[in-house]
Amino acid sequence: MRYLYVVDFDDTLFRTRVFWRRFLFPELKRIGIPYDISEKVYIASTYKMFGYFIQSLFLSVLHEACKEENIKVSISQINKVFKKTVYSKRARRYFYPRAIEFLHRLKENNNPRILLSSGDKKFKSRFFKALGLNVFFPRGSIHITKKPKIEFIKNLRAKGPVILVNDVLKETEDMVSELQKVSPKTRAFFVDYGGHFKRKDVKKPIELIHSLSEIKVL
């Protein structure tokens, strides 16, 4: 039986952190919004408050912050820049090297697969479509959840073995132990791009990797 792959998006397939700061914020700067305001609003108004990004909230709080600083920019101007940038094909440059190749291999091997991502459904569905992820994940296999991912895992009821691919170790450990209750052959790849972890930090059946090219698709 083929493994079901449950793949995370943010900072596993996609360089999310870098994306906002190196891609969107410089574009906002071109219409007069200083980098530190974009950064402050991004962290305080959406991410810190909800644990994920919310487009409409970000745009309206950013506009308010600009008004306070006497920066003359309209909400529709900000909106336009946001859409033109975030939902453009150029955003695809922020996939990690080997991420698309890995997705191709999953698809070619015909593995059942799920893209599991926490966040705001409205924003992420549109974003994923713009990034071309629908090509790799058949209808119904993209799950965007506002709750901790473990809640989704608890209800997964996988019929066969599962392989998780994720960039947060503790979360991966919790998901693995939950999955092992129904699917003892569950395995996981913990992607540590920054090289912060050592082999001894990561226990079986989780494997420490530094690139998605290290995954041999089973």
Ligand SMILES: [Mg+2]
């Ligand atoms: Mg992640």
